[in-house]
Amino acid sequence: MKNKLYLYIILLQGIIVSCSTTRNIPKDDQLYTGIKKIVIEKDSGVVLPPALNSNLTTPLAYAPNNALFGSSSIRLPFPVGLWIYNAFETPPTKGLKKWFYNTFSRKPVLISNVQPDLRVKVVESMLRDFGYFTASTSMKLIDGKNPKTAKIEYFIHIPKPYLFDSIQYVLKNTRADSIIRDIEPQSLLRMNEQYSVQTLENEQTRVAKTLRNDGYFYYRPEYLLYLADTTQVKDRVMLRVVRDPILPPSVLKPYTIDTISVQVNVQDNDEPVDTVHYKGLNIYYQGKLKVRPSVLRRNIALRRGDLYSQAEQTRTLQNLNRLNIFKYVNLQFAPVDSSAYNPRLNMLVNSELEMPWQAEIEMNVAAKSNDQIGPGLLFTVSNNNTFGGGEKLAMQLKASYEWQTKAVKDATGSKSLLNSYEFGLTTSLTIPRILLPHFIKSDGKFPRSTKMSVNADLLTRAGFFQMLSLGGGLSYDFQTSPSWFHSIRAFKLDYTSVLHSTAKFDTTMAGNPAIELSFRNQFIPSMGYTVTYEPPASDTKKNRFFWQGSFVEAGNILSGIYGITGRHKNDTVKTLFGSQFSQFVKFTSDFRWYHQLAKKTLLAFRLYGGIGIPYGNSSVMPYSEQFYIGGANSIRAFTIRSLGPGSYRPPKGLQYSYIDQTGNIKLEFNAEYRFPIIEELHGAVFLDAGNIWLLHNDPKRPGGTLRAKTFLKDIAVGTGVGLRYDLTFLVIRGDLGIAIHTPYPNPDKSGYYNISKFKDGLCFHLAIGYPF
DSSP, rough: OOHHHHHHHHHHHHHHOOOOSTTTTTTTTTTTEEEEEEEEEEOTTTTOOOHHHHHTTTGGGGOOOOOOOOSSSSSSSSSHHHHHHHOOOOOOSSSSHHHHHHHOOOOOOOOHHHHHHHHHHHHHHHHHTTTTTOEEEEEEEOOOTTTTTEEEEEEEEEEOOOOOEEEEEEOOOHHHHHHHHGGGOOOSSTTBBBHHHHHHHHHHHHHHHHHHHHTTTOOOOOGGGEEEEOOSSSEEEEEEEEOOSSSOOGSSSSOEEEEEEEEOOOOOSSOEEEEEEETTTEEESSSSSOOOHHHHHHOOOOOOOOHHHHHHHHHHHHHHHHTTTTEEEEEEEEEEETTSOOOEEEEEEEEEOSSSSEEEEEEEEEETTEEEEEEOOOEEEEETTTTSSSSSEEEEEEEEEEEEEEEETTTTOOEEEEEEEEEEEEEEEEEEEEEESSSSSSOOSSSSEEEEEEEEEEEEEEEEEEEEEEEEEEEEESSSSEEEEEEEEEEEEEEEEEEEEEEEEEEEEEOOHHHHHSSSSSSEEEEEEEEOOOOOOTTTEEEEEEEEEEEEEEEEEHHHHHHTTTTTTTTOEEEEEEEEEOOOOEEEEEEEEEEEEEEEEHHHEEEEEEEEEEETTTTSSSSGGSBBOOSSSOOTOTTTSSSSSSTOOTTTOOGGGGOOOOBBEEEEEEEEEEEEEETTTTEEEEEEEEEEEBBSSOSTTTOBBOOOOHHHHHHHEEEEEEEEEEESSEEEEEEEEEEOSSSSSTTTSSOOOSSGGGGGEEEEEESOOOOO
């Protein structure tokens, strides 16, 4: 150990003595020390398109030695890697020196490595692709104090772009040309718009897509050509659109589908291949056919005699893959006779079934704001092809334990750390189509499913209560366009019953009758509808929107049936199987807006609102349907269920005070600035505000109702900073919330900033995924 330490000291002394970063620089080269500056000059009125503006200087970026976070212009002051590299005349070939050299040395980044002349040409080419044909770029080497080092200055001049002048489609009289002529009014090419190679390529793709959806199997985007003339009108492009005059005859012929064959689990072995003919399908398989022929036919969009369509080919692949029963699916088309007047294609669907049974175990550790911590387990077993049509039968077992970090004495005076547990079992059957009702129409372009489920859950809360929850339901999920998603909860019946309660819990409930009512034994027969609007993501759009609205009603249909039949006509409380059922309506709305500032940099906003109204058979909402606020995905300066309702604050030291902190109304606003730091590490600065309120006054929770004169004071506000590590499939997030304003007054701190001590307003959250 002493010998190694001695060697390190000798090596470091030698490196410090040499302290040269240019010792091994070739005679006709220089050490690159970064970009000094990038000068961009624009003519008056020039506004760069977003796609160009965010990427214009990207080709110029090149990190020098000892760059700070990969920066092209900022370097760390001590180039240790270069010192080590230059301390050796030749790289050591063995021993500790070799390890030390390979681990810590850094090869010099030379001007010849950077190739600045080539980089400015790339930028110039990018500008020309967007119509800046007379743009110019240049570079200049700036020698350092040491003439063997140099920085680079880049200069970019951007003139006004060329615009499209006249646009003329020059076509012949073939069927394909007639189709192109018919869709010309929808052309992406417009007079007086800026010239763009991307627009030209998009038009080629649009035309090719139209033709390939009309039988032209061999047509490709590059068969549409452009002839551009920039000499006739200044700063203008005269464009002629023509079809490639030299094309194989097969390209200009529409193809129809002939035979359709499906191979399921067919391998190259000696096992015999069986065949089933079903409504135009030839199905070949080995062993037992584990998928129903009707399912295959329903999900194959093309039929014999149809014109070939690229859209229907894509739809067929999507439909079959959505079943989640295939390991792989691919489609092949073979021409029968391309020389014929009406050529045909044989279609082959080649597939292999996935193993239907799957098991998944998920383990986690939860730490809660009520001084409880403990592990959780989710075990799921599923069969993804229960009846041969992609039906998914799943059973999920949930178990969790919680220990109190602060032990308390029970009635006997003994202490216990095992405070609570939960067991749950959920069984569900998901069918990849809509069974009933038939009014939900679908053309098969988008996914849809029917789900039936039953569940049971046993929850024990430390020293308080034991609750049994039973439930079951039927729901439909479907999509009507690329942007609109719908979920109909056709029926759901939940039952909750407190099996056992302690004196401590009974005392808490006796002191708060409104909360006690929400814990009563009750049925919750409900229906609901959720609609989501989320346009597909696009690299060319700077703004992205998301909106989700939901409506839930409970007990109204059952109450109406009782009214019609005259049952419970004179009863103040209506029951189902001897227990009172809940009656309420609930509305929520979640709006989000994302604004792209630059690549990987954006502003994100969320506005959430909700209201629940009990009536008729209920005076309060069921506890599970009430709103709460705070936590990692809400107002991050406060822990979950630690705010509201209104300005109400539970007495200090009251255990399980979070039970009181729910409400009928919720309003929340979040804003976040997200930016890259280095590679997969990103940062965020955020602002959160909001609260929950009661609809009616509760003497046990003073200040809990929503009132106009105290509305602004009731809004809790917090800010903070965060780090996110993006693993592509997973985002690990750490947020440090900083409280600014609490809705409840603090006697020792007046004013809007009413946090007693700065450290008391800090709250850290470790979570998975973005908050919104």
